[in-house]
Amino acid sequence: MAELKSSVNKSNESAAGPDGLYYQFLRHLSESCMHTLLKLFNNIWTTKDIPPSWREASVVPIPKLGKDPSDPSNYRPIALTSCLCKTLEWMVNDRLVHVLESRSLLSNVQCGFRKYHSTLDHLSEPNLVANTFEHIKNAKFNLNTIDNLHVQCPPPWEEHNISADISLTKQNKENTSEVTYQKEFFRIKEKFSKHYAVSTDGSKLEEKVAAAAFFPEHPDRSKATRLRDRASVFSAELEGIALALTEIKKTHQISQKLCYLQ
Secondary structure, three states, X not given: OHHHHHHHHOOOOOOOOOOXXXXXXXXXXXXXXXXXXXXXXHHHHHHOOOOHHHHOOEEXXXXXXXXXXXXXXXXXXXXXXXXXXXXXXXXXXXXXHHHHHHOOOOOOOOOOOOOOOOHHHHHHOOOHHHHHHHHHHHOXXXXXXXXXXXXXXXXXXXXOOOOOOOHHHHOOOOOOOHHHHHHHHHHHHHHOOOOXXXXXXXXXXXXXXXXXXEOOOOHHHOEEEEOOOOOOHHHHHHHHHHHHHHHHHHHOOOOHHHHOOO
């Protein structure tokens, strides 16, 4: 019963399918009706006999924003299926996810479509960002083997003199003193003294995650935002960089090729 109630409570206000039953109806069922519905679901699960109406869908054309409504190609179809069917699907999905997670059957590198995970978490692997820069720098492309694809040549990282000092990432946190970090930071800061300065950061306190971009020369342009709860700190770090890039593009002439780096 707990699984059924959880699936019903997580439902949104989407439209009904061909059977005309809305989620609002399911959320207001009495306790006895909920038990009856649970018996129905268990019977379907045991007999593997899916109601024919659950295999049907009401297809509604939704016009694309800003497109000519007289052109049929400017519509996208939305398929509305039975809310009862989707409730049972959620129950099955939750149980499958529980088994996969509790028994560690998913690979550690699988971050997409998992709770408390993000595809950006892969970037938190030590030295991965540094290795990515090296791969891009040393990559060789054979443009003659690419068909039906517009390729910007040369790529932006070759046309623009983009440099990055990642020496801080090579320090061992356990054996490196705070003074050493400070000296290394000021050395890098002096190295890029002629560049436009911006500081970004991501932080996490319990389940709350936030990111910010600070402009020392123009504090009024600084930005901050909240991420979803339990997001990774590295996701917050990247969000801070994205905030900085978005703000810089408003007042600086950045070529389209350089914008690709965002």
